[in-house]
Every structure is written in structure tokens, then in C-alpha cells.
Amino acid sequence: MPPKMPTSSLLLSACFISCILHLFYTEGFSCPDYQRAALLDFKELLVSVGSSVQELESWNFSSTCCEWTRVVCRAPGASDDVIGLDFSHLNSNSSLNSDVLSPLFRLTTLLLLDLSNNSIQGEISGPGIANLSRLVHLNLSRNSFNGNVPVELLHLRHLESLDMNKNFIQGDIPSDIGNLTELKILSLGQNKFSGEIPSSILRLTNLEMLDFQNNSLSGHIPVEIGNSTNLTILALSNNLFSGDLPLSIQKMEKLETLLLENNRFSGEIPWWLFDIKQMKNLRLGGSRLSWNNNGRVSPKSRLTGLSLNSCNISGVIPLWLSNQTTMEFLDLSNNSLEGVFPIWLAHLNISIMMLSDNNLTGSLPPLLFQSKSLLMLELSRNSFNGTLPENIGEARSIQILMLSGNKFSGSVPPSISNLDRLVLLDLSSNNLSGNKFPVFNSQLTYMDFSSNRFSGEVPTSFGKNLFIMSLGENDFSGPLPNNLASFSGLKHIDLHDNNISGTIPEFLSHFSSLRVLNLRNNSFEGTIPDTLRNLRILDLSDNRLDGIIPSRLGEIDAPDIYASTTYTFGIDPVLQDLVKNCRCADLIVNWKKSKRVLSSQNLDFYSFLDLSSNNLSGQLPPSLGKYKGLKLLNLSFNSFSGDIPTSFGDLGTLETLDLAHNNLSGEIPESIAKLPQLNYFDVNTNKLSGSIPQGPQMDRLNDKTHYANNSGLCGIQVEIPCQLTTGKLDDDNDNDDGQKLFSWKALLVGYPVGLLSTIAVAYVLGHFDGKTRINSTWSFGSSTWSI
Ligand SMILES: *[C@@H]1O[C@H](CO)[C@@H](O)[C@H](O)[C@H]1NC(C)=O
Ligand SMILES: *[C@@H]1O[C@H](CO)[C@@H](O)[C@H](O)[C@H]1NC(C)=O
Ligand SMILES: *[C@@H]1O[C@H](CO)[C@@H](O)[C@H](O)[C@H]1NC(C)=O
Ligand SMILES: *[C@@H]1O[C@H](CO)[C@@H](O)[C@H](O)[C@H]1NC(C)=O
Ligand SMILES: *[C@@H]1O[C@H](CO)[C@@H](O)[C@H](O)[C@H]1NC(C)=O
Ligand SMILES: *[C@@H]1O[C@H](CO)[C@@H](O)[C@H](O)[C@H]1NC(C)=O
Ligand SMILES: *[C@@H]1O[C@H](CO)[C@@H](O)[C@H](O)[C@H]1NC(C)=O
Ligand SMILES: *[C@@H]1O[C@H](CO)[C@@H](O)[C@H](O)[C@H]1NC(C)=O
Ligand SMILES: *[C@@H]1O[C@H](CO)[C@@H](O)[C@H](O)[C@H]1NC(C)=O
Ligand SMILES: *[C@@H]1O[C@H](CO)[C@@H](O)[C@H](O)[C@H]1NC(C)=O
Ligand SMILES: *[C@@H]1O[C@H](CO)[C@@H](O)[C@H](O)[C@H]1NC(C)=O
Ligand SMILES: *[C@@H]1O[C@H](CO)[C@@H](O)[C@H](O)[C@H]1NC(C)=O
Numbered sequence: 001m002p003p004k005m006p007t008s009s010l011l012l013s014a015c016f017i018s019c020i021l022h023l024f025y026t027e028g029f030s031c032p033d034y035q036r037a038a039l040l041d042f043k044e045l046l047v048s049v050g051s052s053v054q055e056l057e058s059w060n061f062s063s064t065c066c067e068w069t070r071v072v073c074r075a076p077g078a079s080d081d082v083i084g085l086d087f088s089h090l091n092s093n094s095s096l097n098s099d100v101l102s103p104l105f106r107l108t109t110l111l112l113l114d115l116s117n118n119s120i121q122g123e124i125s126g127p128g129i130a131n132l133s134r135l136v137h138l139n140l141s142r143n144s145f146n147g148n149v150p151v152e153l154l155h156l157r158h159l160e161s162l163d164m165n166k167n168f169i170q171g172d173i174p175s176d177i178g179n180l181t182e183l184k185i186l187s188l189g190q191n192k193f194s195g196e197i198p199s200s201i202l203r204l205t206n207l208e209m210l211d212f213q214n215n216s217l218s219g220h221i222p223v224e225i226g227n228s229t230n231l232t233i234l235a236l237s238n239n240l241f242s243g244d245l246p247l248s249i250q251k252m253e254k255l256e257t258l259l260l261e262n263n264r265f266s267g268e269i270p271w272w273l274f275d276i277k278q279m280k281n282l283r284l285g286g287s288r289l290s291w292n293n294n295g296r297v298s299p300k301s302r303l304t305g306l307s308l309n310s311c312n313i314s315g316v317i318p319l320w321l322s323n324q325t326t327m328e329f330l331d332l333s334n335n336s337l338e339g340v341f342p343i344w345l346a347h348l349n350i351s352i353m354m355l356s357d358n359n360l361t362g363s364l365p366p367l368l369f370q371s372k373s374l375l376m377l378e379l380s381r382n383s384f385n386g387t388l389p390e391n392i393g394e395a396r397s398i399q400i401l402m403l404s405g406n407k408f409s410g411s412v413p414p415s416i417s418n419l420d421r422l423v424l425l426d427l428s429s430n431n432l433s434g435n436k437f438p439v440f441n442s443q444l445t446y447m448d449f450s451s452n453r454f455s456g457e458v459p460t461s462f463g464k465n466l467f468i469m470s471l472g473e474n475d476f477s478g479p480l481p482n483n484l485a486s487f488s489g490l491k492h493i494d495l496h497d498n499n500i501s502g503t504i505p506e507f508l509s510h511f512s513s514l515r516v517l518n519l520r521n522n523s524f525e526g527t528i529p530d531t532l533r534n535l536r537i538l539d540l541s542d543n544r545l546d547g548i549i550p551s552r553l554g555e556i557d558a559p560d561i562y563a564s565t566t567y568t569f570g571i572d573p574v575l576q577d578l579v580k581n582c583r584c585a586d587l588i589v590n591w592k593k594s595k596r597v598l599s600s601q602n603l604d605f606y607s608f609l610d611l612s613s614n615n616l617s618g619q620l621p622p623s624l625g626k627y628k629g630l631k632l633l634n635l636s637f638n639s640f641s642g643d644i645p646t647s648f649g650d651l652g653t654l655e656t657l658d659l660a661h662n663n664l665s666g667e668i669p670e671s672i673a674k675l676p677q678l679n680y681f682d683v684n685t686n687k688l689s690g691s692i693p694q695g696p697q698m699d700r701l702n703d704k705t706h707y708a709n710n711s712g713l714c715g716i717q718v719e720i721p722c723q724l725t726t727g728k729l730d731d732d733n734d735n736d737d738g739q740k741l742f743s744w745k746a747l748l749v750g751y752p753v754g755l756l757s758t759i760a761v762a763y764v765l766g767h768f769d770g771k772t773r774i775n776s777t778w779s780f781g782s783s784t785w786s787i
Helices: 009-021 034-049 098-106 124-132 151-155 175-179 199-203 223-227 247-251 270-274 319-323 343-347 364-369 390-394 413-420 484-487 506-510 575-577 622-626 646-649 670-674 737-750 757-762
Strands: 071-074 082-088 112-114 122-123 138-139 145-146 162-164 168-172 186-189 191-195 210-211 214-217 233-235 240-243 255-259 281-283 305-307 329-331 336-340 352-354 359-362 377-378 383-387 400-402 405-409 422-427 429-436 445-447 452-454 468-470 476-481 492-493 497-504 516-518 522-527 537-539 542-546 587-591 595-596 608-612 616-618 632-635 639-642 655-660 663-666 681-682
Touching: 034 082, 034 098, 098 122, 098 124, 124 151, 151 175, 175 199, 199 223, 223 247, 247 270, 319 343, 343 364, 364 390, 390 413, 622 646, 646 670
Parallel strands: 082 112, 112 138, 122 145, 138 162, 145 168, 162 186, 168 191, 186 210, 191 214, 210 233, 214 240, 233 255, 255 281, 281 305, 305 329, 329 352, 336 359, 352 377, 359 383, 377 400, 383 405, 400 422, 405 429, 422 445, 429 452, 445 468, 452 476, 468 492, 476 497, 492 516, 497 522, 516 537, 522 542, 537 608, 542 616, 608 632, 616 639, 632 655, 639 663, 655 681
Antiparallel strands: 071 082, 587 595
């Protein structure tokens, strides 16, 4: 039995065109020659650009085009004109230039043209479109059309549906769009439209669906929109709309779906939205609207989906939700809700419930887990406490269970083994304990138990599908169990801050997908396995490792895996969008002496290597200079000796290089000055000598303590002039040292702070989002399409 899924009437239009096409009876007609010729020209063009046309085999000179596949004719009087072309996902080539469409513009009799999903690039031909003046249905969606909407399109006055969803069309929505008064479906979502909604929209009184989602539209929603009283779907999410919601929306009595998420509205969510009887799907989260929780609301609608995330809701979970018994999707995350989890809410049988980032307290009602429809429960970062209900295993449909950042205590109930569809389990940052682990089902791919008080041996009672294992910050002890060796699909092993001892097992080198290995702050001893490689994050700091750095450690020659696979997790597609932003698998790294969260989305680009605070010795292998994408290299507090390899200058992305507290000798290689992004460099307490390299970047790395305790370092950074005899200074030897220092300082002031700000930029871009909350893109509710 498929689980109850939230549905949207957006999908109802899916067969709009193809269904209409099938109403026409095609056999027995014979199309005019010029139409057949046009279609054959089109086929020829497709062939010439290498698109597979196997499907068009029936298109030949000896048959009438009314018998061809994907062609529809009818007989208006005497002639059998081609009136419909259903070319949706016809092209198999990765891209097709819009020029190939030119023969089609000779088919002036067309009523229906579906070109959707063909990877067509280039502009929409204005003169071409102008020829198709009878068009009633035009579907250009899911291509790569760019440029503006051609003005000729606005002459197609018979158009009832215009779907240009998912392209790269830019510019304003033409103000004459209002001339297309027959339009029932207008879908311009997922393009690059900007500007405001033209007020001519008031002439589109036949509209049933208006989709402008995922553009850069701004301004107010025009009050005129209320004249489109037949609208059932109004989708404006993910834009820059501002202002209040117009009262005129009340006039749309047929409105079923209102998607306004992620905009810049202001003011309060009007209560009358809940008086629209037909309303089913109301997504208002992240739109900067607030909800006054003191108002008395008695909704006339029967909602199936409601998102009110980030709406400044305070007080308890509103009681008026309790008669919304049809609710399948509820997102109240990121508000200031307090009080307990109401028992009536557990009664509602919601499929997807998101209450994360609130102040909810008390324990979870066992009734909640008696639901057979619960697919996803996201309660992270509240103040829930008590033990996890013993009957947690009754929620047999659940795929995603996220309870991170609460105060749950006690052990994990054994019944959790019964959750045989569970894919993603996050119990991190609670007070959970116990040293006996339940057996988990084989679907589980993601498991985060970090920051609890679990103890005993590292558990291995998972299925072989597990690819993310986060057990950091617990009390696990003993050596790593041998049967961990059978989890060779693991991509991400995080065991930091435990008491695990023994050696780092050799078998980890054979995990071909392993990209993240974090064993920081344990009691590992022995050497680093010399076949360990292909790691994006390797943190072995604060252990008791000895021996040398194996020379293959810097090799990354395996394919990148994160961009493509991290977020699929093997979850139902319906839920995937919801976990896309979940920060699952994000990683805490030591970044410039403080802990930062590294988004797993960046693991294909960044690498980190931290071997600090061990007893490692020997020379630094020059091969480390090949470490792809290395951002942080921390080898401090070991006993390394010999030179700093010149090859470190090849680590072009390096931002932090910490070699402090070792026995390194010789000079700092000039090549270090080539590192354009280096903004932390520490070599204190070594035996280095000679002049510190100079260069725009190096000259700014002038914290003297980072060079202290060496055997005679000199240079601008430490304000110790080098002896001219070292020959390292530049040509103007005749300046006296005082003057030189002075000009150096002047130079320093002159450098822009731009390089330090690369980190700040990284924050803004979300490269380091997460627990620090610098990035506010945390929103579960942006998944309006798939629900
Ligand atoms: C346009 O085509 C796409 C993909 O084939 C389809 O999903 C969509 O429903 C169509 N639009 C209309 C309005 O029929
Ligand atoms: C796609 O088309 C281009 C030219 O437009 C051609 O070079 C290429 O071989 C085609 N690819 C396939 C898979 O047919
Ligand atoms: C042309 O196509 C028709 C089907 O549309 C087929 O019956 C006929 O054999 C084809 N003729 C040639 C010469 O390929
Ligand atoms: C788009 O076309 C591809 C084949 O080219 C097909 O696999 C995919 O399902 C189509 N998508 C939609 C939404 O129709
Ligand atoms: C418009 O159709 C006419 C035939 O009716 C044709 O000659 C002309 O080339 C077409 N224009 C374009 C731009 O395709
Ligand atoms: C839209 O209609 C108005 C008034 O009928 C007309 O002046 C204008 O040219 C039309 N615009 C387009 C693009 O057809
Ligand atoms: C709404 O649709 C009905 C038929 O579904 C139609 O009769 C009516 O004219 C439409 N209303 C408006 C304002 O266009
Ligand atoms: C729309 O934009 C949002 C945020 O930019 C994004 O998360 C979402 O995936 C987009 N929706 C679609 C269907 O592409
Ligand atoms: C829009 O609706 C208002 C009433 O709400 C009405 O006065 C006005 O005439 C309508 N405009 C059009 C163009 O239908
Ligand atoms: C919900 O309850 C209120 C009264 O509290 C009632 O007016 C309203 O009609 C009910 N709504 C539904 C959908 O049952
Ligand atoms: C949660 O409650 C505590 C006090 O109980 C308060 O200090 C804190 O600001 C609240 N947090 C939110 C997000 O409302
Ligand atoms: C849970 O927290 C509440 C206060 O929010 C407290 O009264 C209760 O004793 C706590 N329960 C447990 C089991 O810690």
C-alpha cells in the first residue's frame, strides 16, 4: 500500500495537452503536401544535429502525415490539416538549437504545440511564433530557451494554456500579457523573469492556474489579481514579492493552492485566507509574513498542507489546527512555539510533520507513533525531554526521523528495529545513553547519534546500505570492531571525541567510497595505514599516532561523489526536496582554531587534512602538495623534521597552514608566497631560519607569535630585517633598514582586506552554514512543487 502522500492539483494539468490530442481521430485523413514537407524538413534537421529519430520512422514520403506518430490532423471542411504536434521529450540529444524548429512555423494550422522537455536552446523565434496564430495550447516547458518573451507571442489571442516553465527566459513579464484573455493556464515558473506583475493581469479573468514560482519577480501582488475569480492555483513562491497580501484574494472562491513561500512580504497573515472554503494547500513559510497567534480562527477550509515556517509564531501550537483532520503536511518550523506536543496533534495522522527550531517542551506522546501514515517527523532543536516512547517502532511508514538538539534521555527503544522503512535517523545532540544498540533495518543510509552519552563498543548493527555514520562526541571505547570491515559502502565515518583505542584498521583503505574520516580526539595509536587515500576530509588529530605520513595520503583520484549522491539518501522522491536543506552530513571541522560546520555540499570541492597533536615524525612528504582542493593543512604539535616541502606552494586553494610545534628546519620555501588564499600561517616553535617569503599575501600574515621560537627567522612579518647577505631582499639594497621597514608598513596598509573576506563570502554563500546559523536558507518548506 503506498503511503498517503500530499498531492497537489498542480499535477492535474500534467496531461492537459496529450489528453486533448487523443480526442481527435486521426486515421483516414491526408494532410496537405506543404505540411508533410515541413514535417519532413523538421525530421531531417533533427537527424542532421544527431538527435535520435527512431520514433519518427513512420515519417516518410509515401504516407500521409496524419498517420504519423505524434502528429494529429482533423478535417475542417475539405482539408485535413495538421492541428497538433506532441513533441514532448522527443529529442534525446543533450542539446538542440531552437533553429531546428523553423520548419514547424510553416504549419499555420496548428492548435496544439508541445515542445516540452527537449533540451532546446536559444531564443523563441518571434516571426515563427507569429505564424502560429491559431495556437490554443503551447508548451515550451523544460527546455533551455533564453532571451525575452517575443512580442509576437502576445498576438496569439486564442491561447488557453501557455507553459514556459523551467527555462532561462528573462526580462519583464510583458505588460500586454493581458491581451491573452483566453488564458486558463499561465506557467512561467522557474525562469529568470524580473520586474513586477503587470496590472493587465486583471484581464485574464479565465485563469485557472497562474505559476510564477522561482523567478526574481518583485513589487506587490497587484490587487487586480482578484478579478481572476476562477483561479484554483496561484503559485508565487521563491520570488522577491513585497508588501501586504491584497484583500482581493478573498474573491477567489475556487482557490485551492496558494504558494507564497520565500518572498519578502510584510505584515500579518490575514485570517480570511482560512475562510476560503476550497483552500487545501497553503504555503506561507519564509515569506516574511507573520502569524498573530492570539487571533481567534475557525477555519472554513479543510487543509491538506500548511506551511507557516519562520512566521514569528509564539505561544502554543494553535488549537484551531485540531479540526483540520485532512492535514497531511504541516510545517511550523523555525518559530517561537512553546508548550508541549498536543495530543490532538498526534491524532491528526499527518504524514509530514516539521516542528523543528521551536521551544517545545515535554515528552512525545506515544500516540504519535501509532500513526500508520507518518513518513517524516522533524522535531530537531526544541526542548523536548523524557525518554523516547517505547512504541516508536509502531510508526511503520516512517522514513525520516529527526530529533536532534533536544533533551531526550534514556536509551533508544528496541522497537526502533521495526521501522523497516527508516532511511534517515538523526538523534544527535541529546542526552541519550546506553551501550546496547538495537538492530537497524537494511534501508538505513544515514545515521547520526553524535553528541550523546552512548558508550560501549562502536555499534555495527546496521544494514549494508549505511553510508553516513556519525557517532562523534559520545563515550564509545575499545578498538574499532572488526565487522566494521563489511560496511565497505561507507562514505562518511565520524567518530570524533570518543575514547576509541587500538590502531586505525587497514580495511578502511579498501572502502572505495570513503571520503570523510574523522577520528579526532580519541586514543588511536600505531601508524596511519599507508594505503589510505582518496579522502576529502581526514582528521586524525589529538590521538597517539606515530610513524610517518604515508606518501599516498595526498592522492585523490576517485570520482567526486557528494554532489550527485548526498541528498538522495534513497528516500522517496516526495521527501527528497525536504531533506535537501537538512544539513545532514554536514561536518564540524577545526577551522582556524575554532570549530565550524562544513556543508557536505562542498565536499567535492574542499579537502581538509588535520593530523595535529599526535606523535608523528619523519619528513613531510612532498606528495602532499598534490592534495586536491586542500583548504586546511594542520600538522602542528608533532615531531616532524626536515624541510617544509616546496610542493606546498602547489596547494593553490590552501587557506590554513599550521606547522607549529615540530622540528622543521631550513628556510620557509618561497613557493608559500604563491598561495593566493592563505590567510592563516603558523610555524611557531620549530627550527626554521632565514627570511620569511614575501609577497602580497605573505606580507599580511604578520602575527609575530606565528613565527616565534625558531632559529632566526627574519622578514617584514616579524619586523626583523634580514641580513643583506642572505640575498633574499630585493634590489633596492641601498635603502637603509629603517626606511625599508617603513615602506613595508605603508604597503601593508595598502592591501585590501579582500583575502580575509573570502571566508566571509564563503559564509554568505552557505559554504559554512549550519550550526552557526549565518546562512538563513534553512527552510524545509521550499519544496512546493513536489508536494
Ligand atoms: C507541459 O509539458 C510538461 C512536460 O511534458 C508537462 O509536465 C506539463 O503538464 C505540460 N503543461 C501543460 C499546461 O499541459
Ligand atoms: C548532439 O548534437 C550535436 C550537434 O548538435 C552532435 O555533435 C552530437 O553528436 C549529438 N549527440 C548525440 C548523442 O547525438
Ligand atoms: C512509410 O510509413 C508507413 C507507416 O506510416 C509504412 O507503412 C510504410 O511502409 C513506409 N514506407 C517506406 C517506404 O518506408
Ligand atoms: C523528459 O525526457 C526524458 C527523456 O528524454 C524522460 O526520461 C523524462 O521522464 C522526461 N521528463 C518529464 C517531466 O516528462
Ligand atoms: C510563415 O509561414 C509562411 C507560409 O505560410 C512561410 O512562408 C514563412 O516562412 C513562415 N515564417 C517563418 C518565420 O517561418
Ligand atoms: C494588446 O492590446 C492592445 C489593445 O487592444 C493593443 O493596443 C496592443 O498592441 C496589444 N499588444 C500586443 C502585443 O498585441
Ligand atoms: C469561470 O469558469 C466558468 C466555467 O468553468 C465560466 O463559465 C466563467 O465564465 C468563468 N469565470 C470567469 C470570471 O471567467
Ligand atoms: C525553487 O527555488 C528554491 C530556492 O531557490 C529551490 O530550493 C527549489 O528547488 C526550486 N524549485 C524547483 C522546482 O526548482
Ligand atoms: C475587477 O473587479 C472589480 C470588483 O472587484 C470590478 O469593479 C472591476 O470592474 C473588475 N475589473 C475587470 C476588468 O473585470
Ligand atoms: C473548525 O471548527 C470551527 C469552530 O471551532 C468551525 O467553525 C469550523 O467550521 C470547523 N472547520 C472545519 C473544517 O471543520
Ligand atoms: C526559548 O525559551 C527560552 C526560555 O525558556 C528563551 O530564553 C529563548 O529565547 C526561547 N527561544 C526561542 C527561539 O523562542
Ligand atoms: C521535562 O521538562 C519539564 C519542563 O519543561 C519538566 O517539568 C519535566 O520534569 C522534564 N521531564 C523530564 C523527564 O526530565
